Amino acid sequence: MGKERGRDIGGVAAASPIWLAPIAGVTTETYRSLHARLGAALVHTEMISAAGLSRNNAKTARMIGGRCGVPTVLQIFGPDAEVMTRGAEAALVMGRFDAIEINMACPMPKVTRKSGGASLLHAPAESCRMVAGLKRFGLPVWAKIRKTEPGHHPLSTGDFVSALIEAGAGLIIVHGRTPSQRYEGAADKDAVTAMAAKFPGMISASGDFYAPDDAKAYLDGGCVSVLAARGAMRDVFLIPKTLSSLGFPTEEKYLNMSPPEQINLLAETVREAVKNEGERFAAVMARKLLSGMLKGVRGAARLREDCASHRDWPSLEKALTAFAIAE
Numbered sequence: 001m002g003k004e005r006g007r008d009i010g011g012v013a014a015a016s017p018i019w020l021a022p023i024a025g026v027t028t029e030t031y032r033s034l035h036a037r038l039g040a041a042l043v044h045t046e047m048i049s050a051a052g053l054s055r056n057n058a059k060t061a062r063m064i065g066g067r068c069g070v071p072t073v074l075q076i077f078g079p080d081a082e083v084m085t086r087g088a089e090a091a092l093v094m095g096r097f098d099a100i101e102i103n104m105a106c107p108m109p110k111v112t113r114k115s116g117g118a119s120l121l122h123a124p125a126e127s128c129r130m131v132a133g134l135k136r137f138g139l140p141v142w143a144k145i146r147k148t149e150p151g152h153h154p155l156s157t158g159d160f161v162s163a164l165i166e167a168g169a170g171l172i173i174v175h176g177r178t179p180s181q182r183y184e185g186a187a188d189k190d191a192v193t194a195m196a197a198k199f200p201g202m203i204s205a206s207g208d209f210y211a212p213d214d215a216k217a218y219l220d221g222g223c224v225s226v227l228a229a230r231g232a233m234r235d236v237f238l239i240p241k242t243l244s245s246l247g248f249p250t251e252e253k254y255l256n257m258s259p260p261e262q263i264n265l266l267a268e269t270v271r272e273a274v275k276n277e278g279e280r281f282a283a284v285m286a287r288k289l290l291s292g293m294l295k296g297v298r299g300a301a302r303l304r305e306d307c308a309s310h311r312d313w314p315s316l317e318k319a320l321t322a323f324a325i326a327e
């Protein structure tokens with residue numbers, strides 16, 4: 001319970017401003033639990049299709065998953081307020097969440113073609129209707145957006161944020177890349193902190209959080225929280241390192257784990273994934289986790305190569321155990 005208490009950020013009590021981002025195909029229940037354990041004060045589901053939720057399909061139910069001891073935000077995407085409301089209603093029957101977040105940031109055609117994600121930056125009125133419509137569930141409603149492009153989108157980033165707040169959004173997460181940049185080029189941290197200065201207490205940051213100083217720059221710039229995305233995948237221990245570096249409470253044991261301890265943590269997590277998400281997903285997760293662990297450890301690159309050829313968890317586990325014993 002202690003972990004759930006903290007400062008009110010966007011209507012949710014979070015113990016620190018270092019959070020786990022929504023990452024499609026990654027932030028399942030097991031992955032969220034791992035990062036909650038490592039110190040993330042709030043976690044996100046991956047983006048879930050509101051239309052899929054209201055059709056009650058098995059895949060979306062699996063994405064909902066369970067809770068993990070820290071506030072959890074449901075992120076959904078869809079084309080209009082009606083679809084989003086029906087999707088949220090179905091999701092709230094399946095799981096318990098602390099806030100509902102609208103994805104207005106995903107630039108991938110499979111989402112934008114259906115008028116969801118970043119295509120909403122072209123539709124401010126519908127985006128505001130979504131926010132207003134989702135308020136009926138009594139949870140804070142958040143939006144994750146990208147920096148808009150002058151001459152391409154109807155509103156500046158500031159005017160878009162302002163409209164969403166006026167419609168009732170409790171927090172806006174700003175990713176400092178435009179949709180056409182996708183995930184390339186540097187994130188524009190100044191554009192994000194300019195929003196934080198303009199809308200105090202209302203802006204969270206996303207983009208290029210790879211080291212504690214990146215989070216510090218966002219927080220010093222007035223952002224109320226920072227989301228770890230690719231940084232946490234490249235270095236599984238980014239969140240505890242950042243908490244420690246910025247003076248937030250953190251569990252010492254995650255700061256300097258020996259290689260066998262890291263492998264043990266990986267194996268524990270993957271065994272959970274076998275239960276929660278199934279054997280196939282678990283093997284993929286094992287390889288992803290391994291790419292963000294054992295940094296600078298002799299033989300780790302060879303182990304990663306070796307593990308790439310193992311398709312199932314039992315054989316991966318054997319290779320990992322052999323490495324841990326040899327260490």
Ligand SMILES: Cc1cc2nc3c(=O)[nH]c(=O)nc-3n(C[C@H](O)[C@H](O)[C@H](O)COP(=O)(O)O)c2cc1C
Nearest residue numbers: 021022023024046047144175206207208209229230
């Ligand atoms: C593989 C991948 C999947 C992502 N999935 C989502 C998603 O489901 N919802 C979302 O809002 N953002 C998603 N993002 C964007 C991240 O949450 C984050 O905003 C972006 O990666 C910028 O942060 P970074 O530069 O620190 O990685 C995804 C990013 C990546 C790389």
